[in-house]
Amino acid sequence: MSDVTVDFSPAAAPLAEKLLEPAREILARYPAGRERSALLPLLHLVQTEEGFVSPNGVAFCAEILGINKAQVGAVATFYTMYKRKPTGEYLVSVCTNTLCNVLGGQEIYDGLVEHLGVGHDQTTPDGKITLEHAECLAACDYAPVVTVNYDFAVDNSTPQAAVELVEQLRQGERPMPSRGARICSLKEMQFQLAGFADEREGAVADGPAGAPTLRGVTLAQEHGVAVANFNIDTPIATTKPARDESAKAVKDPGPVSAAKPAEEKHGGLIANVASKVKSAAATVADKVEHRKAGAPVKAGDDKDPETRAAEARNPTGDTPAPDATSAGLPNQTPAPTNAAEAAGAAKNEVAGDGKPAGDTERGESIVQESAAAQKQPATTNDNPGWQNAPRGNEEKK
Amino acid sequence: MTQPRREVLQKLTPVLTKRWLSPDAWQIDTYERLDGYAAVRKALDVHPDDLIQLIKDSGLRGRGGAGFPTGLKWGFIPQGDGKPHYLVVNADEGEPGTCKDLPLMTYDPHSLVEGAIIAAYAIRASRAFIYIRGEAVHATRRLRNAVKEAYARGYLGENILGSGFDLDLVVHSGAGAYICGEETALLDSLEGFRGQPRLRPPFPAVAGLYASPTVVNNVGTIASVPYIVLGGADWWKSMGTEKSSGPMIYSLSGRIANPGQYECGLGITLRELIELAGGMKPGHNLKFWTPGGSSTPLLTADHIDTPMDFEGVAAAGSILGTTAMQIFSDQDCPVYATWRWLEFYHHESCGKCTPCREGNYWMVRTYRRILSGQGTVQDLDTLQDTADNIFGRSFCGLGDGAATPVMSTLKFFRQEYLDYIEGRTAPRLSEKALVGAH
Numbered sequence: 045m046s047d048v049t050v051d052f053s054p055a056a057a058p059l060a061e062k063l064l065e066p067a068r069e070i071l072a073r074y075p076a077g078r079e080r081s082a083l084l085p086l087l088h089l090v091q092t093e094e095g096f097v098s099p100n101g102v103a104f105c106a107e108i109l110g111i112n113k114a115q116v117g118a119v120a121t122f123y124t125m126y127k128r129k130p131t132g133e134y135l136v137s138v139c140t141n142t143l144c145n146v147l148g149g150q151e152i153y154d155g156l157v158e159h160l161g162v163g164h165d166q167t168t169p170d171g172k173i174t175l176e177h178a179e180c181l182a183a184c185d186y187a188p189v190v191t192v193n194y195d196f197a198v199d200n201s202t203p204q205a206a207v208e209l210v211e212q213l214r215q216g217e218r219p220m221p222s223r224g225a226r227i228c229s230l231k232e233m234q235f236q237l238a239g240f241a242d243e244r245e246g247a248v249a250d251g252p253a254g255a256p257t258l259r260g261v262t263l264a265q266e267h268g269v270a271v272a273n274f275n276i277d278t279p280i281a282t283t284k285p286a287r288d289e290s291a292k293a294v295k296d297p298g299p300v301s302a303a304k305p306a307e308e309k310h311g312g313l314i315a316n317v318a319s320k321v322k323s324a325a326a327t328v329a330d331k332v333e334h335r336k337a338g339a340p341v342k343a344g345d346d347k348d349p350e351t352r353a354a355e356a357r358n359p360t361g362d363t364p365a366p367d368a369t370s371a372g373l374p375n376q377t378p379a380p381t382n383a384a385e386a387a388g389a390a391k392n393e394v395a396g397d398g399k400p401a402g403d404t405e406r407g408e409s410i411v412q413e414s415a416a417a418q419k420q421p422a423t424t425n426d427n428p429g430w431q432n433a434p435r436g437n438e439e440k441k
Numbered sequence: 442m443t444q445p446r447r448e449v450l451q452k453l454t455p456v457l458t459k460r461w462l463s464p465d466a467w468q469i470d471t472y473e474r475l476d477g478y479a480a481v482r483k484a485l486d487v488h489p490d491d492l493i494q495l496i497k498d499s500g501l502r503g504r505g506g507a508g509f510p511t512g513l514k515w516g517f518i519p520q521g522d523g524k525p526h527y528l529v530v531n532a533d534e535g536e537p538g539t540c541k542d543l544p545l546m547t548y549d550p551h552s553l554v555e556g557a558i559i560a561a562y563a564i565r566a567s568r569a570f571i572y573i574r575g576e577a578v579h580a581t582r583r584l585r586n587a588v589k590e591a592y593a594r595g596y597l598g599e600n601i602l603g604s605g606f607d608l609d610l611v612v613h614s615g616a617g618a619y620i621c622g623e624e625t626a627l628l629d630s631l632e633g634f635r636g637q638p639r640l641r642p643p644f645p646a647v648a649g650l651y652a653s654p655t656v657v658n659n660v661g662t663i664a665s666v667p668y669i670v671l672g673g674a675d676w677w678k679s680m681g682t683e684k685s686s687g688p689m690i691y692s693l694s695g696r697i698a699n700p701g702q703y704e705c706g707l708g709i710t711l712r713e714l715i716e717l718a719g720g721m722k723p724g725h726n727l728k729f730w731t732p733g734g735s736s737t738p739l740l741t742a743d744h745i746d747t748p749m750d751f752e753g754v755a756a757a758g759s760i761l762g763t764t765a766m767q768i769f770s771d772q773d774c775p776v777y778a779t780w781r782w783l784e785f786y787h788h789e790s791c792g793k794c795t796p797c798r799e800g801n802y803w804m805v806r807t808y809r810r811i812l813s814g815q816g817t818v819q820d821l822d823t824l825q826d827t828a829d830n831i832f833g834r835s836f837c838g839l840g841d842g843a844a845t846p847v848m849s850t851l852k853f854f855r856q857e858y859l860d861y862i863e864g865r866t867a868p869r870l871s872e873k874a875l876v877g878a879h
Contacts, residue, residue: 073613074611075651081613081633082633084613087616088616109633118635119633119634122618122636123616124616124617125576125615126616141537141781141785142537142735142781142782143537143694143695143767146695146769146773146777146778179537179785179788179789180535180536182542182543182574182576182577183543184538184540184694184695184700184767185692185700187700191576193578194577195579196579223579224578224579225582233578236581237575239585239612239613241582241585241586247582248467248586251547253464253547253548256701256702257544257548257701258462258701258702259701259702259703259718260455260691260702260703260717261704262462263450263453263703263717264454264455265462269453270455271455271676271679271680272679273672273679274668274671274672275676276476276479276480276483276671278672278673280483280491280492280670281491281494282491283488283490283491286485286488287604287605288488290489290520291490291565292565293525293526293566293567293607294525294526294565294567295568295607296525296568296651382519384513384517
């Protein structure tokens with residue numbers, strides 16, 4: 045990390061200019077060296093500007109995190125909340141999963157399709173409404189439900205109520221959702237999804253609990269039913285002093301950030317990196333100008349992308365940032381170190397179909413065959429395999 | 442609507458839901474007035490090992506579906522290993538039918554924050570994450586606000602209440618993938634990858650988040666912790682059954698008079714719950730229902746007296762799951778319902794394991810064919826065979842979850858399938874839906 049400055053490609057620079065500060069705040073939520081955890085919030089953040097994840101948005105996330113665009117694209121296309129084409133001001137979702145479906149969700153959705161003239165994941169020509177049918181929205185006691193920008197808008201909905209809702213939205217009104225905060229735009233909502241507070245006055249307080257949510261507890265109250273013998277001073281049986289060495293947690297490196305003064309104690313590196321990120325923010329504008337003038341553009345470091353990708357996939361001792369889930373995992377299951385762990389390992393069978401791993405005799409014969417093959421004269425020098433084959437440009441040397 | 446009888450009303454146990462009645466309980470002042478953060482003070486005064494023992498003694502079992510003993514899970518975290526530990530709260534509620542965690546986080550978010558502080562202290566973690574479903578925006582608003590308030594009052598951050606214990610708590614929004622409710626997929630997602638389940642072992646307790654020892658617990662599990670710390674293990678065990686202790690939020694939906702959340706001791710029956718909910722909707726008779734979300738094998742009217750605890754439901758051939766009871770009547774078609782669930786599993790399969798990815802793809806098409814009146818009797822064998830080949834052959838439970846409604850409806854409602862195939866029931870889907878089915 046020593047000499048790396050944050051330097052953005054032309055694709056990512058316009059977004060970086062607007063989003064670098066919040067992106068930096070997002071990165072600071074995760075431990076040093078684990079910045080990739082910020083990818084999901086960063087993708088939400090990108091949608092605050094563009095309404096969807098564009099190739100530029102992918103480039104921005106990739107360059108912030110020092111991973112390649114394919115890695116970001118793989119994640120962005122996996123999750124349904126990252127949209128791949130421009131969206132409307134409001135996302136209207138109708139639950140058509142089984143329970144909502146049989147209670148009328150399908151009719152509501154079909155009615156909206158007919159009324160708006162758009163289908164799933166499509167946006168009305170006026171750019172106001174993107175329609176989608178959603179899977180279970182976790183409100184089955186209010187079925188069928190319709191949400192606007194993910195806030196519960198109409199409970200126990202009907203086709204007519206849903207059409208009224210979208211008409212109000214198209215006319216610029218913002219009807220109060222039944223159990224969510226006052227409506228904002230989809231892009232504004234993305235900022236909250238990226239992990240930032242809803243700063244609108246009173247928005248957090250919006251959304252009273254509905255009758256179904258409170259039904260059981262209200263019934264208990266009305267009939268004076270309570271759980272007996274709840275005494276908050278019930279003592280906890282103790283066997284050890286409250287605090288000793290064994291009660292202490294091992295801390296992870298903490299985030300790379302100057303945002304929290306408390307973390308200054310981690311020393312020079314963090315302050316150093318933080319100041320570099322800061323200075324990068326200041327220089328982005330310069331760089332954009334620079335590029336407009338036709339100056340050559342340098343990626344995050346001097347390595348060509350293929351090398352970087354290869355290193356990330358097959359880290360060696362010299363590769364600083366592990367970039368695979370399995371990195372750092374032992375190859376084999378660690379042996380249990382205490383009785384509780386051993387009991388747990390014994391209790392939890394390996395996921396699988398419960399069949400023996402294979403036909404042992406056949407397995408042994410394969411091993412023998414391959415051992416025999418090993419004894420054949422080696423030809424590997426002549427045919428190094430594609431992974432080890434020298435690249436075209438290296439051959440010229 | 443009939444009034445529930447007194448002895449059934451007595452089965453209500455408002456514990457986790459009690460504060461929902463106070464409209465401002467999501468704010469820290471109100472929460473503190475209602476015993477809030479008293480459990481943290483109490484917990485930080487005892488050794489973490491004693492807390493783990495307390496949770497073990499209470500018999501608390503995971504509320505996310507699997508019912509694994511919570512204290513045991515915490516005890517698996519190797520102590521003195523020199524590695525950072527992590528607590529991850531699974532708030533990715535998305536199982537069809539399940540709607541208990543969202544209201545809890547919306548109307549009483551501090552109870553989850555408080556539980557997370559205690560759990561993190563017990564397992565000696567200095568960083569915790571709440572992975573919340575992306576679509577749960579209002580719950581997230583309230584939760585983020587609660588975390589902010591807790592930092593401001595010194596319940597989070599450095600040297601909490603002068604105990605020397607530090608904890609950072611981050612609320613992390615998902616992005617719309619049901620699979621991330623599976624704990625190892627959740628960890629991959631939290632690390633910034635596609636949410637795909639990992640091979641176990643190693644279990645998260647050994648190599649979880651960032652390859653470090655990690656506890657992953659459901660919202661309901663963590664929110665139960667402060668009550669156990671306050672009221673004690675014996676009080677907790679005064680609710681529920683011997684092996685399934687404590688209260689549970691039962692989410693009732695569908696063809697009943699009053700759908701909603703009913704918190705009762707584990708072991709209540711569906712008959713009693715329907716009575717609490719004011720009976721079935723007029724004109725509807727119970728036909729089939731899910732005991733704990735769509736991933737648990739369906740049960741029928743014959744199972745109405747099954748005790749709704751981990752053991753009772755297992756004995757009936759299903760799983761307690763998340764106690765999300767979707768109730769269907771004689772006016773609902775089990776074949777249609779199963780098809781719609783399969784569309785869901787097909788959409789949400791992460792694609793890692795071939796049986797689940799391909800099997801769901803083909804089962805959905807077979808259902809479309811049957812429901813549009815073009816099915817054959819052989820299709821039922823194909824479905825049974827496909828389901829058998831998905832079940833138990835995927836990394837995680839999603840494949841099993843997809844196979845169970847197929848297997849259970851074929852078991853209980855085979856005639857209804859035949860009615861579509863032999864033309865006694867009018868087709869539910871048009872020819873248009875058949876594209877690609879042959």
